[in-house]
Amino acid sequence: MRPTVHDIAAAAGVSLATVDRVLNQRPGVRHVTREKVETAIREIGYVRDVAAANLAKGRTYSFVFIVPASDNSFMHGLNAEVMAAVARSPVERTDIRTLEVPAFDPAALAAALDTLRIERPAGVALVATDAPEVRDAVDRLVQDGIPVVTVVSDLTGSLRHHYAGVDNIAAGRTAARLLGRFLGGAKGDVAVLAGSMLVRDHRERLEGFAAVMAEEFPGLSILPVIEGRDDPDMAHMLVSDALSKRDGIIGVYSLGAGNRGLIRALKDKSVDRALTVIAHELTDHTRTALLDGTIDAILNQDAGHEVRSAIRVLKAKADGLSVIDAQERIRLDIFLKDNLP
Amino acid sequence: MRPTVHDIAAAAGVSLATVDRVLNQRPGVRHVTREKVETAIREIGYVRDVAAANLAKGRTYSFVFIVPASDNSFMHGLNAEVMAAVARSPVERTDIRTLEVPAFDPAALAAALDTLRIERPAGVALVATDAPEVRDAVDRLVQDGIPVVTVVSDLTGSLRHHYAGVDNIAAGRTAARLLGRFLGGAKGDVAVLAGSMLVRDHRERLEGFAAVMAEEFPGLSILPVIEGRDDPDMAHMLVSDALSKRDGIIGVYSLGAGNRGLIRALKDKSVDRALTVIAHELTDHTRTALLDGTIDAILNQDAGHEVRSAIRVLKAKADGLSVIDAQERIRLDIFLKDNLP
DNA sequence: CCATTTTTGATGTACGTAAATCAAATTTTT
DNA sequence: AAAAATTTGATTTACGTACATCAAAAATGG
Numbered sequence: 234m235r236p237t238v239h240d241i242a243a244a245a246g247v248s249l250a251t252v253d254r255v256l257n258q259r260p261g262v263r264h265v266t267r268e269k270v271e272t273a274i275r276e277i278g279y280v281r282d283v284a285a286a287n288l289a290k291g292r293t294y295s296f297v298f299i300v301p302a303s304d305n306s307f308m309h310g311l312n313a314e315v316m317a318a319v320a321r322s323p324v325e326r327t328d329i330r331t332l333e334v335p336a337f338d339p340a341a342l343a344a345a346l347d348t349l350r351i352e353r354p355a356g357v358a359l360v361a362t363d364a365p366e367v368r369d370a371v372d373r374l375v376q377d378g379i380p381v382v383t384v385v386s387d388l389t390g391s392l393r394h395h396y397a398g399v400d401n402i403a404a405g406r407t408a409a410r411l412l413g414r415f416l417g418g419a420k421g422d423v424a425v426l427a428g429s430m431l432v433r434d435h436r437e438r439l440e441g442f443a444a445v446m447a448e449e450f451p452g453l454s455i456l457p458v459i460e461g462r463d464d465p466d467m468a469h470m471l472v473s474d475a476l477s478k479r480d481g482i483i484g485v486y487s488l489g490a491g492n493r494g495l496i497r498a499l500k501d502k503s504v505d506r507a508l509t510v511i512a513h514e515l516t517d518h519t520r521t522a523l524l525d526g527t528i529d530a531i532l533n534q535d536a537g538h539e540v541r542s543a544i545r546v547l548k549a550k551a552d553g554l555s556v557i558d559a560q561e562r563i564r565l566d567i568f569l570k571d572n573l574p
Numbered sequence: 575m576r577p578t579v580h581d582i583a584a585a586a587g588v589s590l591a592t593v594d595r596v597l598n599q600r601p602g603v604r605h606v607t608r609e610k611v612e613t614a615i616r617e618i619g620y621v622r623d624v625a626a627a628n629l630a631k632g633r634t635y636s637f638v639f640i641v642p643a644s645d646n647s648f649m650h651g652l653n654a655e656v657m658a659a660v661a662r663s664p665v666e667r668t669d670i671r672t673l674e675v676p677a678f679d680p681a682a683l684a685a686a687l688d689t690l691r692i693e694r695p696a697g698v699a700l701v702a703t704d705a706p707e708v709r710d711a712v713d714r715l716v717q718d719g720i721p722v723v724t725v726v727s728d729l730t731g732s733l734r735h736h737y738a739g740v741d742n743i744a745a746g747r748t749a750a751r752l753l754g755r756f757l758g759g760a761k762g763d764v765a766v767l768a769g770s771m772l773v774r775d776h777r778e779r780l781e782g783f784a785a786v787m788a789e790e791f792p793g794l795s796i797l798p799v800i801e802g803r804d805d806p807d808m809a810h811m812l813v814s815d816a817l818s819k820r821d822g823i824i825g826v827y828s829l830g831a832g833n834r835g836l837i838r839a840l841k842d843k844s845v846d847r848a849l850t851v852i853a854h855e856l857t858d859h860t861r862t863a864l865l866d867g868t869i870d871a872i873l874n875q876d877a878g879h880e881v882r883s884a885i886r887v888l889k890a891k892a893d894g895l896s897v898i899d900a901q902e903r904i905r906l907d908i909f910l911k912d913n914l915p
Numbered sequence: 916c917c918a919t920t921t922t923t924g925a926t927g928t929a930c931g932t933a934a935a936t937c938a939a940a941t942t943t944t945t
Numbered sequence: 946a947a948a949a950a951t952t953t954g955a956t957t958t959a960c961g962t963a964c965a966t967c968a969a970a971a972a973t974g975g
Contacts, residue, residue, distance in 0.1 A: 235664055237931060248954040253933070261952060263942090280665055284625035285931035288960045321898075323576055324621055406912035414870075417758030445912065529755075537900050557662075559878050562915060567908040571747035571786065574903060578961060589924045594963070602922055604972090626961035629930045 236277045245273035256281065283552050287326055295328045296547055297352075298384075298540075299345055299359035301336035305463050305490040306516035307536065311360070311385065314540040327544065330354075337431060339364035346370035349379070356380040356547030358397075358540075361388040363433035380550035382543045385534070386434045394550055397543040399534045399565045401434045405441025405488065407565060408511045411530050412484050413450035415509045420452035421483035424475050428463035428489030438488040438513070453484065461491040468494030476502050487512040496522045515568060523570055533566040577618045586614035597622070624893050628667055636669045637888055638693075639725075639881075640686055640700035642677035646804050646831040647857035648877065652701070652726065655881040668885065671695075678772060680705035687711035690720070697721040697888030699738075699881075702729040704774035721891035723884045726875070727775045735891055738884040740875045740906045742775045746782025746829065748906060749852045752871050753825050754791035756850045761793035762824035765816050769804035769830030779829040779854070794825065802832040809835030817843050828853040837863045856909060864911055874907040 241252045247270060254262045255270040262270075273279075286292075298315050301308060312331070319329045334341045342359070343366040349357055350373060357374060361367060361383045368391040374381050375392040382395040412423065425442065427435045439458060446455055459475060461468030468491035476482060476498065485508055487495050492512050496519070499510065512519050515533040522528040542561045549556045568574075582593045588611060595603045596611040603611075614620075627633075639656050642649060653672070660670045675682045683700070684707040690698055691714060698715060702708060702724045709732040715722050716733040723736040753764065766783065768776045780799060787796055800816060802809030809832035817823060817839065826849055828836050833853050837860070840851065853860050856874040863869040883902045890897045909915075 235931095238933095239931090250934095250955075251953060254953090257933070259934090263952060266952080282629075282931055283665075284667075285629050285960090286933070288623075288626050288629060288930095288962095289932040289934080291933090291960055324624075326625075400913075403913045407910050410910050410912055415755045441912070535900075537898075541898075541901060557878075557882075559876075560882060564905070564907065564915075565913050566905060567913075569748050569751050571751055571782070572741075572744045572906050572908075574905075576961095580961090591924060591926090592922085595923090598963070600964090604922060607922080623961055626930090627963070629932095629960095630962040630964080632930055632963095 235282070236279045237282075238279075240277055241270065241273050241279055244277050245270045283554070293326050293328045294355040294548055294551055295330070296356045296358065296544065297349060297354045298329060298331045298543075299334055299342065299357065300331060301360055301362075302333045303336040303463070303490075306492075306518070307490045307514045310516070311536040311540065314537045317537070318540050318544055325544075327548070329544070337362055337429070339367050342367050343370040346374055350374060350377055353377070353379060355551045356382070358382050358384050358543040358547060360385045361391075361393075361433075362386070363389055367391075380547050382546050384539050384543050385536075386432060389433065395543075395546045395556075395561070397539045397546065397561065397563055398434070399563050401437035402441035404513070404532055404565050405438035405443075406445045407441075407567065408438070408486050408488070408513075408532055409442045409445035410449070411567070412486060412509060412511050413446065413453060415529055416450075416453065416484055418452065419483055421454075422456050422479055422481040423453050423484040423486060424456050424459065424472070424479075424482050426459045426461055426468060426472060426485065426487040426489060426491065426495055428491060429460055430458065435489055442486055442488070456482070461489065461494065463489050463491040465491055465494035465497075467491070469497045470494075472498035473501070483508060485510045490514055492516065492522075493518050496527055499527050515566070515573075520573060523568065523573070529569075531566075531568040533568060534563060535566060539563055576623070577620045578623075579620075581618055582611065582614050582620055585618050586611045624895065634667050634669045635696040635889055635892055636671070637697045637699065637885065638690060638695045639670060639672045639884075640675055640683065640698065641672055642701050642703075643674045644677040644804070644831075647833075647859070648831045648855045651857070652877040652881065655878045658878070659881050659885055666885075666889075668889070670885070678703055678770070680708050683708050684711040687715055691715060691718055694718070694720060696892045697723070699723050699725050699884040699888060701726045702732075702734075702774075703727070704730055708732075721888050723887050725880050725884050726877075727773065730774070736884075736887045736897075736902070738880045738887065738902065738904055739775075740904050742778035743782035745854070745873055745906050746779035746784075747786045748782075748908065749779070749827050749829070749854075749873055750783045750786035751790070752908070753827060753850060753852050754787065754794060756870055757791075757794065757825055759793065760824055762795075763797050763820055763822040764794050764825040764827060765797050765800065765813070765820075765823050767800045767802055767809060767813060767826065767828040767830060767832065767836055769832060770801055771799065776830055783827055783829070797823070802830065802835065804830050804832040806832055806835035806838070808832070810839045811835075813839035814842070824849060826851045831855055833857065833863075834859050837868055840868050856907070856914075861914060864909065864914070870910075872907075872909040874909060875904060876907060880904055 238252050242249045255267050315331055322329045334345050339362050342362050347370055368388050371381055372392045381393045383393050385398045387396045459471045472495050510528045511530050512528050513532050515531050519531050523531055546556055579593050583590045596608050656672055663670045675686050680703050683703050688711055709729050712722055712732045712734055722734045724734050726739045728737045800812045802812055813836050851869045852871050853869050854873050856872050860872050864872055887897055
């Protein structure tokens with residue numbers, strides 16, 4: 234049987250009320266007594282029954298999810314996963330609210346974060362835009378004692394408690410090795426399509442990609458990055474243009490979210506050119522393209538896992554519990570035709 | 575606020591005791607009354623507060639994990655993960671016990687399962703040996719109302735509630751495509767090292783591998799399968815032998831757990847031969863081999879995830895709750911040098 | 916219509932913790 | 946040493962559910 238508060242009281246030779254004061258850091262306990270109780274807690278190996286505690290508190294965790302108002306498949310998917318979590322939330326004693334902010338707008342994000350300092354939710358999750366003002370706003374929240382986790386995109390040098398997302402440098406490196414190996418020893422050019430170099434995850438992917446390319450595949454040279462702003466039409470135009478202008482292109486790495494346009498451009502390219510293509514994010518479009526051979530591999534982060542992980546971590550922080558690190562590591566999924574879910 | 579049993583009683587116009595009888599399927603309720611209560615439950619959208627319920631029951635879930643007494647890194651890892659779960663178990667109101675049975679011994683496994691029919695734990699997880707007697711024993715447990723999940727290796731045609739493991743056919747297919755693509759258009763032989771063709775997961779991996787090889791890489795031919803019984807020394811001998819006898823070998827697929835011997839054989843092969851190698855299961859040995867270039871890719875199933883998933887599913891079944899399917903899908907990890915955890 | 920059986924209601928206790936109140940004991944201050 | 950302040954104890958209620966008991970009401974059988 235697990236020890237209870239009564240066992241602590243007996244072991245420490247104090248009353249239940251005193252144990253309660255220590256456990257819930259209420260005032261009115263002398264230092265020596267407090268230590269006596271804490272020793273007893275350690276010695277009998279007491280762990281608070283969180284379920285019973287929350288029942289007694291009538292507590293519901295109120296969490297806020299801040300997501301960018303971006304119109305691409307990935308963000309839609311992320312939103313859907315947050316909504317799914319909201320739907321489950323009553324069962325899990327959580328009360329999750331989403332807050333939409335303009336994409337790539339540090340000032341708006343920082344303002345939203347500062348609003349939350351008043352509201353004081355039990356935890357905040359955000360898709361970070363990597364800017365100093367956002368970092369400062371996050372740090373203020375953290376210093377106010379509110380748990381904060383970043384999702385998908387991290388925040389350089391901030392005090393956030395956790396990052397629920399993939400290692401984007403590793404993702405870029407992996408893409409490079411896959412592309413290099415798939416191309417065998419062939420020599421030629423590689424086109425890179427990104428959303429914007431202003432976002433940290435895209436920058437990091439490119440960084441990793443370029444590093445491995447340089448180290449290991451000297452026969453392949455990276456062309457100047459095409460920034461498609463994650464917009465299908467823009468991506469289509471820019472990629473078509475690049476493909477027609479340069480006929481040395483034998484590989485493409487799409488590290489952003491504008492894959493609809495890319496796929497269109499690849500499909501209406503001159504039939505004689507076989508390209509090896511690696512893209513990020515599994516969506517209906519990329520899935521179809523993978524199956525029909527337009528794309529050779531997809532790197533993916535599972536938005537559902539990221540959302541659930543963020544919530545688990547926030548909950549653990551709110552309860553003062555530890556998390557299982559291995560469980561919260563967001564993995565980079567590599568999909569070929571054969572292992573699609 | 576979530577509706578409670580009191581709300582049901584009010585809505586249905588019956589007493590709390592009657593609601594309780596319906597909820598916990600106790601006898602002594604007329605059909606019409608029962609239906610009135612059930613309607614009310616549906617209409618106000620009541621969901622039982624599992625935390626409070628378990629608190630009241632003083633319930634601890636007693637689960638049994640049946641693992642094979644196999645001496646390879648993967649099974650050791652699995653065992654370690656089960657032990658980690660055992661360590662966490664008091665906090666999660668679970669009481670997990672492991673049961674070791676001889677590996678590849680259907681009779682022993684079936685006997686162990688039948689013992690559990692007496693003990694009636696709240697759930698059983700097992701690494702299945704794919705045999706009719708095991709299937710029947712599992713079906714008996716299920717028919718007794720005990721939740722059963724298979725882990726790592728599934729059981730053909732059984733009534734088990736869930737399988738916490740990877741799709742091994744997809745794993746084999748993925749290995750084939752990776753190997754084929756890494757080899758570019760080269761022609762030659764591919765050696766396959768397995769543990770034993772008597773285990774279902776190995777058979778399935780081979781099946782998927784062979785299928786894709788035949789469909790898509792006609793230039794590569796698969797040599798007769800080497801069965802190393804997951805034994806390092808045996809694998810070393812057999813692989814060394816094959817490599818020296820056939821010099822057309824350009825690729826190796828190791829789908830079992832005997833990688834230590836394979837790696838040794840690869841390292842002391844004549845230096846001029848560059849092989850492309852795909853192996854299963856991330857262990858210290860395969861990790862080192864991947865980093866030093868002896869192995870080109872590792873396919874992995876995360877034992878920790880499998881164990882935790884199995885427990886979550888068992889708990890959900892025991893509580894009569896549903897699971898989040900996407901969360902319980904065990905993914906096939908593909909590791910290159912660059913995305914090792 | 917009475918006796919019997921079945922169904923329903925009313926009520927209390929328990930689970931482990933939180934939180935509050937008030938009295939008693941102890942310490943500190945004057 | 947008395948007064949004031951602080952610390953501790955004892956006790957109660959609550960959270961939402963499970964489970965048990967006993968009495969009351971309703972349905973059923975003869």
